[in-house]
Every structure is written in C-alpha cells, then in structure tokens.
Amino acid sequence: MEEYRLLIKRIIMFIGLIAIVFAFGTIGYMIIEKWPFIESLFMTAITISTVGYSLPEQISNAGKIFSMILILSGVSIVLYGISSVTSIFLEGDLQKYLTLRRRMKMIEKLRDHHIIVGVGRTGRHIVSEFLRSGEPFVVIDVDEEKIKHLETLFDKEFPYIIGDASDEDTLVKAGVKRAKSLVTTLPDDTKNVFVVLSARTMNPRLNIISRASDASAMRKLLYAGVTSVVTISEIAGVRMAMMALNPDLISFLDVVTFSGERNLRMELIKVPENSPVVGKTLAELQIPQRTGLIIISMKKGGSYIFNPKGDTRIEAGNALVVLGDLEGVNKMKEIVKKG
Known part of the structure; x- marks a missing residue:
C-alpha cells in the first residue's frame, strides 16, 4: 500500500x-x-x-x-x-494502482464474507479450504509476497489487503462491519489479542476464531471477545494420539475432512423460514436418492439429533449435517432453496 x-x-x-x-x-x-x-x-x-x-x-x-x-x-x-x-x-505503477482500485471495489461489494488474518502455515490451509468451499473471503497480511505465492500455488486470485490487522483502518478496508466471521492465525498471541479487540469493537456480532499457543493466551483471547479459540498444539497432540490408537479411523476422517479422491466433504445446511422443505419429513424429501448424501445429524435449536429417522419433520431454523461430494451438497442447497 x-x-x-x-x-x-x-x-x-x-x-x-x-x-x-x-x-x-x-x-x-x-x-x-x-x-x-x-x-x-x-x-x-x-x-x-x-x-x-x-x-x-x-x-x-x-x-x-x-x-x-x-x-x-x-x-x-x-x-x-x-x-x-x-x-x-x-x-507498471499505473497497472498496480488500477489493480488495487479494482480489488478494493470488489471488497466493497462483499457482504457476509469471511476475513482471514495471516497467510502463514496455518492461514495457507484456511485459504485452501475457503477456495474449495466457494465462500467469499478477504485475506489480510503485511507481506504481499506471501499472498502472491498462494495465488500462484492455488492458481486463483482472491481479494486481499496489505496491512496490520490490529489497525482499525485495515479492518475497515476488509469490510469487517459487513463480515460474517474473522479468523486470525498470527503466530504472535499478543497480536491476535489486539486483532480480536479491534474486530469485536467494530462488529459485536462477528464470529471470531483465533489460534493460540497455550492456555494463558486462550484466556486473554476470551477476555478480548473471541468466539472460539483453537490451540494448535492440543489439536496436533490429539491427532497424533488418534493416529497411534485408531489409524484406520483417522484415514477415514482424512478422506472426509481433507478431501480424498472422491472429494467428500461434511456440510451444515441451514433451512430458512421460507424454504419449501419446511414441514416435510426426511422420508418425503428422499435426500439420499436425490443427492447421494448421507444425513449424519439434524440441528434443532441448540441440540443435535444424530442419525435422524425418516419420519423426522424439518422445521424452519433447523440445519442438516450431511456427508457427500460437492455436487451432492450443491443439489441439497438447491432443494432447500427451491424444493
């Protein structure tokens, strides 16, 4: 900038x-x-x-x-x-300036998007997942070379802001007041705390997820207003233990979570009030036959119904947790939207 x-x-x-x-x-x-x-x-x-x-x-x-x-x-x-x-x-300064203006206009049009702070080793995987999901997002990082490297790696351009995410001006440029969520992956816990404080002040309804190095950092982030905290060391430790205890189960979960050959994915699909599926049972919708998806769970209020039966009736505000390929997920979203 x-x-x-x-x-x-x-x-x-x-x-x-x-x-x-x-x-x-x-x-x-x-x-x-x-x-x-x-x-x-x-x-x-x-x-x-x-x-x-x-x-x-x-x-x-x-x-x-x-x-x-x-x-x-x-x-x-x-x-x-x-x-x-x-x-x-x-x-090439003119071209760079015009590219910047085009990118800023693109960001200004975004609504209910996601903001990813930091594109280090953790942020890179997050960007990959968001590109795969098709959800709109903006990246913030102080190093443009890292972002350009990711665009080359994934062979796709995406909107980004060069700057310090703890600076309110940078968050405003990223559209934090219109955003749905913010994920901060900075390796410095103190910087993550400042990012969370700034983002929470500017958007009280924002879903904020932050990485943390230890329990003390987790407490500070919770005080700052974070919604969820991910401790990288804890996740790595649990995963390594599971790989030793249940290697076959981990292999299956890797296929589901990290896209194996079939590009399987787990999705939570919300049912809006005006959806044509409201009032119908799962048996009437024939979701497995029409989409090839497996219904793992249904969210009703704050609780989950695992392996719901065919006579389970769908209500407005429910959410279906499904497992299948991307094509089936897209079909299910169309069913929820158009019937």
Whole structure:
C-alpha cells in the first residue's frame, strides 16, 4: 500500500510545483513590471509553456532576466512531470494502482464474507479450504509476497489487503462491519489479542476464531471477545494420539475432512423460514436418492439429533449435517432453496 501512497504523492507534488511556479511568476511580474494580475498571470502562462509569443515592448531588463529564470523553472517542472508520468507506465505503477482500485471495489461489494488474518502455515490451509468451499473471503497480511505465492500455488486470485490487522483502518478496508466471521492465525498471541479487540469493537456480532499457543493466551483471547479459540498444539497432540490408537479411523476422517479422491466433504445446511422443505419429513424429501448424501445429524435449536429417522419433520431454523461430494451438497442447497 505504501507504494501507491508514494505514487499519489508524486502526482500531488507535480501539481503543487506547477502552482508554485505560476504564483512565483505572477507575483514577480506584478512587482517588477507593475502589471495587473490578469496580465501577469497570462505572461506567466505563455512564458512557462514557451508557446512563442513575443515579449511586450515595454518590458524592462529586470523583467527579461526574470522571464529567463521563469522559462528555466517551467521547463524543469515540465520535464519532471513527463518523467514522472513516463515512470508510471514503464514501472507498471499505473497497472498496480488500477489493480488495487479494482480489488478494493470488489471488497466493497462483499457482504457476509469471511476475513482471514495471516497467510502463514496455518492461514495457507484456511485459504485452501475457503477456495474449495466457494465462500467469499478477504485475506489480510503485511507481506504481499506471501499472498502472491498462494495465488500462484492455488492458481486463483482472491481479494486481499496489505496491512496490520490490529489497525482499525485495515479492518475497515476488509469490510469487517459487513463480515460474517474473522479468523486470525498470527503466530504472535499478543497480536491476535489486539486483532480480536479491534474486530469485536467494530462488529459485536462477528464470529471470531483465533489460534493460540497455550492456555494463558486462550484466556486473554476470551477476555478480548473471541468466539472460539483453537490451540494448535492440543489439536496436533490429539491427532497424533488418534493416529497411534485408531489409524484406520483417522484415514477415514482424512478422506472426509481433507478431501480424498472422491472429494467428500461434511456440510451444515441451514433451512430458512421460507424454504419449501419446511414441514416435510426426511422420508418425503428422499435426500439420499436425490443427492447421494448421507444425513449424519439434524440441528434443532441448540441440540443435535444424530442419525435422524425418516419420519423426522424439518422445521424452519433447523440445519442438516450431511456427508457427500460437492455436487451432492450443491443439489441439497438447491432443494432447500427451491424444493
């Protein structure tokens, strides 16, 4: 972002120098030749532009010397302006600026999106999962090279902001007030706390998930207003123990969670109030036959019904936890939406 600020400063400086030269020339002619303002301004304009008008007969020697100084100043400023504009095209600054504007407009249109803070080893996997899900998201990181590396790795572009996520201006640019969730994966627990504090202040309804290195950091994050905390070491320890105790089960869960050959995934599909499936039973909908999905559970209020029976009736606000491939999940979403 700093390079774009420098570009704007360069353009503003050029305009400012032109204005200073015009003011210098106009005031100079008014003092030296005692000309009115309009005549002095006009003389300054034709002198700087070197359009070739002849000098007034009554101009003094002091005025001639002043005109030469003004011509040299004007030419120097014009050459500076040309070199600045040329560098914009040659160095690709214009293209970078236009790309930034397009990316910012894309972010401004997002609603109910997700914000991913940090694209290190943890953030990379999160970006991969969001790209696979098709959910809209914005990435925040201080290192643009890391983001560009991910775009190359996944062969897909996505909106991002270069900046410090603990800075409110950065979160505003990412659309935190319109976002559905924020996931912060920074390796520094203190920075995660500041990100959570800023995000919670700006959006009290935001679902905030943060990584933590230990239990003390977890308590600080909870005080800061985080919704959920993930302790990387705990998850790694449990997984390694399960791999030793139940290797076959872990292999199956890997297929479900991390997309094996069949691209299986587990999804929670919410049923809105106006859905045509409200009031119908699972048997009537024939979900396995129509989508190939397995219904693992149904969420009713704050509780889950595991392996729901066919006579279970769907109500508005329920959610179905299903297992299957992406095509089947998309079919199920269409059924919930259109019947």
